[in-house]
Amino acid sequence: MNLALSKTIAKLRRNHLAGNAQINQLEDLDGEVVALLALPDGKLMLGINLDGSFCIARLTADLQLDTSFQEVGYFEDDFNDHAFGFAAVTHLALRGETLLVTAAQFDFFDWIDRPALASYTLEGEPDLSFGDHGKVVVELPDSTGKNRKRLRSSLTPVGSPQTLDDGKILLFFLEVRDTNPDGSALLIRLNANGSLDDSLNGSGVVHVTFNERGINPKGVLTQGQKLLVFGGTQPVDSTGYALIARYDASGHLDTSFNDSGFVAVGIEGQVARFNSLLIDEDDTLVAVGNQGAQVLMAKRLPEGATDPDFNGGTALAFALPELDGEGFDVDQLYAMRAHNRSLVVAGTGSLRSGPFQRKGVLLRLLPNGQLDGTFAGGHGYRIADIRSEYYDLLIEPQAIVTAGYYVDDAYHAWVQRFGIDG
Template sequence: MKIVGGGLVALATSLAAASAFAWPGALDLTFGNRGKVVTDLGAQEHAHAAVLQPDGRIVVAGESRMSVPAGQFALARYNPDGALDPLFGTGGKVLTTIGTLAYAGALALQTDGKLVAAGGADAAFAIARYDASGILDPGFGSGGIVTTAIGDFAGATAVAIQPDGKIVAVGDSTTATNADFALARYDTSGNLDPTFGTGGVVITDLVGYDHAHAAALQPDGRIIVGGSTDTSFALARYATDGSLDSSFGTAGTVVTGFPGQIAALALLAGGKLLAAGKASPAGFALARYNSDGSTDATFGTGGMVTSRFGNGAGSYPDAASALVIQSDGRIVAAGSAQPGYSTSLFGVMRYEADGALDQTFAPCAAVTTPFPPVGPLGARATAVLVQPDGKLVAVGTTDYDFALTRYVGSGGASACTPATSGKANLKLRSATGRFHPHITWGWTGVDPVIGDFGDPTAGTDLTLCVLDGSGANRLAGTTPADPCSTGGSCWRATANAYRYAVAGRLAGCLNGFSRARLRVRAVGTATIRTQGGVCGFGVPSPPLALPVVVRLQRDDGPNCWEATFSHPSENDLREFTARSD
């Protein structure tokens, strides 16, 4: 792993046993292994899509590739507890060979329980339909498979099922000089629908290099496609016959001055449309549009919201890939988060209906989840589902394996234990001259026991975050539980302490941390010291908006500690120094 930047974090604290509580965003420990599931399908896998069946089982679709140009559609089905479903395919897994560079980029569930996977193979759209047990449907295409060449190279990234059973696949069509939105519609047998576009195919040039990543089907049958043109958010809406809908945007298309790309779409009440994706150069980006394609000025700032998982003013690959709307109207976005300067994690944020970050969602107003051992490829969520009980399932990839997590989705705000008045201190310094950026935090409260930290040698991840007065997450870092990296263990336990160290300069600092110590002393105080040397920690540059809140949480139990700082003695371009309220 390439290591970039540098930093130092030192935390000294007296930690307390927090009262038992659960908060939205906490890992659901009844799912898989302490809230996480990792599945190796035998090669190099990437998960791209997921659906939730009415019986609570989860189906994931993606690709499995041993080498280039080989590739297969890959599906896996999980029971509600996260275990692979042996009634699906072989041991819960299905691999389908279609052609070279095959991948399933999207997945849809028909009303009859059949599964439609759409993606690419042999430089063409590729669609496969499976019955409920994972067997290819012989009544669809040729042995359950359909391929459609569109341009020199094409691939599908989204799929939708119309009420009449017709299948709409959406993606890109590229040539040597251009890339365009591409759509194809198929009847229930897999034949191209001649009533749609030209021979069942539609190609739309939005002037630039256009890439479609998402689709939504309106109740009236119109189709909305989202993606990017060059480096801007882009949308197109089509009538039921595939023609552009002139009542939407300019002649059926919308190019918004939001730099980035749309990765997911959701229809809202009243005909409004919500898009989520990656802001440029980095960050979760949400945009809301009125039914005519104009931006909704009542959402965020000018119709758009951007959020980060810390990192100060740096440019790192936080990006939303998936979107779901809860029954209460709150918005959940999932994707990749890189709170330090190294590998990425699953990242999940929740927003109020008006685009404000939901401050009740986890102590840090965001969730980052590593999948130890943390390898150089990291983890990224590409789908998010909401169960009928409100729990949230994020699906994606960790180091070439399918990965899933399930989080608590409802409940009260996190009840972090506050520091005793005036007994916490914070010093945060930006990078200046020969000094690395660093943070020192001290917390004093009621007496702890070592068990309050959980057990980082066997599954407990610890996260530190700094929130400013705007509610933004200005700094976040995680020390992953063992096995912390592909290099082996990082944690060591003693009678009253846990020590963390990443071995070797080239092993990398996992999200800003290279060393940590959690120790409970006989007098009831505890110390935490965390250090990054050759890697960075994304420390934000002061001045910071007040008040500033620092929180430390464990991901698998009801323990969280916080301190609030409203009256700093220094808050300038170089340093923030304060004692707690």
């Protein structure tokens, strides 16, 4: 165990703010909580990115380190037995009785970003039935070296993979090459053991583009046997479009979806992206992201056509109203969860006045896309009072839990619990 980690993670500070039912769990750890997972017993698993490695922690229901997990409540790991470099965890998921960790690995030897997976028992031991001692670093076809010095995967900090009923795993990954510094968006399907599934496009990999534009991938979602991928086009002349595309199970573009295979949303001169996508109880596609500094929300019928009952059949983009006399611009809305037909969304933004400084933002949207006036004291959204970002969230019966980091002289892992109405 890293000595600095063992010294810092034990320093816990909790603030109880009765006025807004907020509990802060500040872990004096240089890192970022990028993934949250609720376990059936009410405990929480955290995926934390450190400086070149990652940490998996387990909290009790009251946000204390669970010292029955690996004796101290956490462990540190990396992929350096498989590719020497540094890793960034992006997502946690339950797969049967095991914890699946999705990550990206940057290799110092060839400067290549690769998807990487690790599997553990729920007590934090390597799952020896998976890969090589519980780990897989995916070798993509035709990988080449890159003139880079850092991880560029769009899975960082947030990815949205899918684990299928048969154990296979879907990823939407950005592979950056020296010949294409903006990267190529790859839809990837892996077998349950982490190997490429060649029943997808003959190789396990599909290159996704839109009208010859590159894509900045954000996630993948299954719709029956179909595969929905989402994100945004790479900007050209300051214009980028939020995008949803649909593929069949064999990896071919499904042109019956919106009569083209694609849904593209945006306006000239703005960069738009969808960071989250879900299918609601009416089978409607609901996408949330941002267009420039505005919140962006769109609804589409199952086959991609516009939903005439939502904003007259068009996407909705709006600026957040001033909060306590301060304007706030949206930067990225990373995570979205449905709650009683409303949407709780977490991300980051910055105050319009003063020096640029990111702060976490939490908001709730009504089914019509408007801010919920019963949330966060009637404002519909709240911002953190310190420099920070929210990367993930989950909904509990009477609470919302956010995960991310805050900054003073370093980046510190941060988990907060709010009342269900913010």
